[in-house]
Amino acid sequence: MKKESVKEITIEVPSGVTLSAEELAALLERFSIRIIDEKSHEVVLNIKQSIKQPLPPPKH
Amino acid sequence: MQISLITALTIFDCVHPDVTIRVHEPPGTQLGVLCLAASAATHGHCSTIIDLDAIALDVLRSSGKQVTTDDLFEAFAQALAGTDAPLLGFSSICSSYPLTVRLAAEAKRLHPEAYVVLGGPQATVVDLPTLEAFPWVDAIVRGEADWTLPMLIDALDGGRMPSGVERVPGITYRRNGRVVRNPDAALIADLDMLPLPAFEMDPKIKDRKSVQLELGRGCPYGCTFCSTNDFFRRKFRLKVPAVVLGHMNQLHERYGVTDFTLVHDMFTVDRKRVVEFAEALLESGGEYRWNCAARTDRVDDELLALMAKAGCVGIFFGVETGSSRLQRIIDKGLDLGTAWEAIRSATAHGMKTSVGLITGFPEEERDDLRDTIHFFVQTTRFDDAEPQLSLLAPLAETPIEKKYQDQLVFDHIYSDISQRGWREDPRDLDLIEKYARVFSSFYAVPTLLPRRYIAEVRDFVDGATFWFRWLSIALLDATDDLLYVFDEWLRWHADRGHCESQEPRERNSRYYCSNVFARDLLAFVEKAIDSGYLPDTKCLRNVLEYEKTLCDLEPAPRVEASSPTGIQRASLRCRVRKAKGVVVQSLTFDLPGLLDSLRCGKKVSQTKDRSCWIATVARTGQPIQVVHLSEQTAELIRFCSGEDTVEQILDNYCDASAAKDNRQALKKAALVGLAHLHEQGLLEIESSTQPLRDDNADARRCAA
16 A cells, blocks of 8 residues: 555645645554455455466466 | 377366456466477477367357357367368376367367377376277377477378387387387486477467466476376476576567466475576566475575565465375375475565365375364465365376275266366266276275265365455364364254255355355354354454455445546545445454454454454455554544535534644645545545636635
């Protein structure tokens, strides 16, 4: 996640509102979000073999 | 002389045609036939390739429905009809060997004068019984065919069966109605002499995500279940780094390839050579990504770190069994502690780590099976590790197959090594039943535990960890006996069928892959805890609650970047709402702490008991994401109903906040928070909202 990035903020902070780096860091910390888990969904793959392809492919 | 090389069917069926296509796209012509085409070319022979995998995917794409091997056969036969080469060479693997044999018959029917040759790992080890059973097969090239096949072509060049064939080593063929096996061909000692495989014959080469390249051949170990050591006769050989790197550079320059599957059964046997290869890669400056296979006792943290630095992003470890006793019996001889440490180290260095395990060994007892499924579930603690559990397939001419050759049983319980999901064609089944020696991988060796029980344990553990990774780990931690859990599951299933006055739902492999199983498992665990059959621990209850939360999610349509909702700029007058597919909820426990505990295997009771906020993001075609939110973030999202503008949301948030003494700073903070949430896809801007042009007015309003 790019939570430290401020370059790609898509709702523009209006001009006239300035933030110091320290202030911005504190604000981001306050509104922290962090991906803690991911899970395949049945709509994506309804059969597990499709993501359990051996690595490397079987040779036998 | 013109030859036609036909690949073995290797793709597996995922039930849903679109999934099967997506998993296998883009198809890549198999390395073996590309190597042979290149070798034949160096001897002046032209090849064409009939790629069965590519044809199968075309059939799937055009039919849009489930297909059988019979459907595929027709398409393959059409391709065979279109060739006029006087030599047809079929590659083979065990899983599609019945189909290969039937296609060879079709080839002979279509082209009676053609010389039909089989080769590859399966035909090599069943050369005599194949030729004795199937008169349409003229010869089998055994083992490495890089030199043998061109010699055979040269010998045939003057006529259909010149006497020169008798002097070609490494082939088994017919002479005067008898099957004759010539002496083995010499192994290719210097693999660096071999040409670059004929990748120019792969029509999809520029689309391929990853290209296979050979690092070397031959595994010096003698595991009792493995056939590849026999194919390469246990002679460990490695290409020099400059040659492999040269091939990688050529493929990069010609086709833009950057990802490689580097093929060798046991690449890391010679540590010094692996270091040389990694250092050569680093010195070259080429930024390639690659994966390979290794033994867990032939790597160490330092070596894995160097490999990762040199671009290794994936590694396959064959651990085979979680039982120390069986490790000795099958002549694998791994120390499981060392194996665990290698997996940990590989994942710590960022490698996707596949861990191969097998169940169904003849000597496997209940404790051994339990150890193996525990090792399987333990492996899922690592985010980047993927365990695989297969039923033993008695591959022809392996020590296990030879020992039990006269006791093989055909019980229709197939290993996924030999049965790749396609519905068996009745004609394939007839062949398998009639010729056990030829198709032994579809059979079973006698086992101490009932085969059906072993197969269902495999399906259960595989399905449980796929659907509920954390619940599976929590069940292991709570009981330390997943076979006990499985037995309780069987009892619950039987009782439920009885209570519902209906036949119990068939518990087959497809059931365990389905979300019906997922919901049944959650119901079982809840009931078993309530009934006292499973420990009523806080951890298990919390994990169950979390897994149920994810299971109940309804995914929203995927948002494409180009859609109107993907507006990239907004202003204070925009209305903002929670994005589709996002659910925000409070949990009564510390989910991040719980998941970290399960990852590390430490006691969950050590984690602090506190509530938390999460957002789940469920969209079609994407994995569910679980996002931990700070309390302020969750509160801010609560105000984003879609009714209010950004400016109103900021006001509402500040009004509700306890920190009223610094409203302006709070407003700034909330604004940055909104921007951040939008950037991460948790919020969306109403599509009807038109961005304002007067940003200065917004600024003035905000400043006021």
